[in-house]
Amino acid sequence: MADGKLKQGDRVVMHSCIEAEDPNNYGKVWTCRTDQFTRGKGMTAQDSVFLEGYGSSFAPEFLQKVSLPSEDERILAELKEMKFKILHANFIINRLRDAVSLSKSIMNYFRVISKDEIDEAKINRMIDELSLLLPKQST
Incomplete structure (x- = not known):
């Protein structure tokens, strides 16, 4: 111009x-x-x-x-954003699978032991193991 x-x-x-x-x-x-x-x-x-x-x-x-990106640039940007969302969703799904697997292990553990064998230290260890699988909360 x-x-x-x-x-x-x-x-x-x-x-x-x-x-x-x-x-x-x-x-x-x-x-x-x-x-x-x-x-x-x-x-x-x-x-x-x-x-x-x-x-x-x-x-x-x-x-x-106004200056707008070309259609190809716009589509490429949308594809990159979608790829990121898919990767993030896969990460969350895998973390949830791990958590479910650990939960099943914990349930099986409690089925095997008697009520007298359950102590607070064992429960806290299991909670610590489960918390390692959960995403960290940002503050």
Whole structure:
């Protein structure tokens, strides 16, 4: 945009005007359907641009050009985020499997011993073993 004018294909958002406050327009990214042009002459000259999907021309002073990542970059970023979420979910699932396995072992242990053999030290050791499998809480 060397000359400061909007070009066909530029992506813009509306600002500082009543149209920008409309819930259908608020934050919406528009694509310029035409290059910026001047209509009228002299005192009545006014710059305008047509936007795809907007019913009439629009004053460029109420438009801000935006730079958006390409579709490939956007998709790649989404894939990376999904991969991270899947890896995190797999980590949690594996920790839960470990916890279930330990819980089963503890239950089997309690089935084998009599009530007289259960002491606080054994219970505390089992709790310590179980806590090693649980994710650490961040403070």
